[in-house]
Amino acid sequence: MPIQTVEPQRLYRQIAEQLRQLMNSGEFAVGSRLPAERDLAVQLGVSRPSVREALIALEVEGMIEVRTGSGIYVQSTTPLKNKAGAAQSDASAEWGPLEVMSARILVEAEVAALAAQNAQKKDLQAIRNGLQKMKLEAARDEVPRWGDEAFHEGIAQACGNGVLLDTVQRFWQARNGPLFERLGDYFEHPASWQAAIAEHQAVLDAIEARDSTGARKAMQKHLKQAHKRYSASWRRAPAR
Known part of the structure; x- marks a missing residue:
């Protein structure tokens, strides 16, 4: 069965299928090595990030094993039932991590700009608390996951728009899924945590200064850098 071209607008799940x-x-028999990510992208006619999301989904299902520096190997021809979507039952379970990151760049930049205009004292304190929690988690050599979510949700609360708050919360529902978690295993590490904390501090500084333009730019910069970190080469992904 030859590899078939996948139309660019299709999601990573069609590639995985x-x-x-x-x-x-x-x-591709059990134990064999799959073509390199770059080669799969060319043969399938899609972007490398889309292939990466598909490979992460297959890894979560137990069908492949990614050996950093060696390649991607077939581990099983039978997926582990429902593992990839077990924690989520809504549409956000279908969202690819890099697709979510791209959407966040657009939406959360404007959310931060609105927060700079509308944040009340309690909102600012909630955002500060989120950042402080990130720092404490990182200091314990833990992924600063919960502080990160509290920080971004605090900004969404401060923006004064319930629809945007719901949207940001949906982003984080997707972020809690196994695909994001596995991607983080490869590309999140202490250096990336410290970079993210510094980027969050810049967002907070702009919001506290009531600088909408600055808050928008700081959030855009942070999320673009986060997207870049998740799009790094497998070979450069530091071991955890």
């Missing part, structure tokens, strides 16, 4: 079919048909 085609790779599953190739494994099931014996095109």
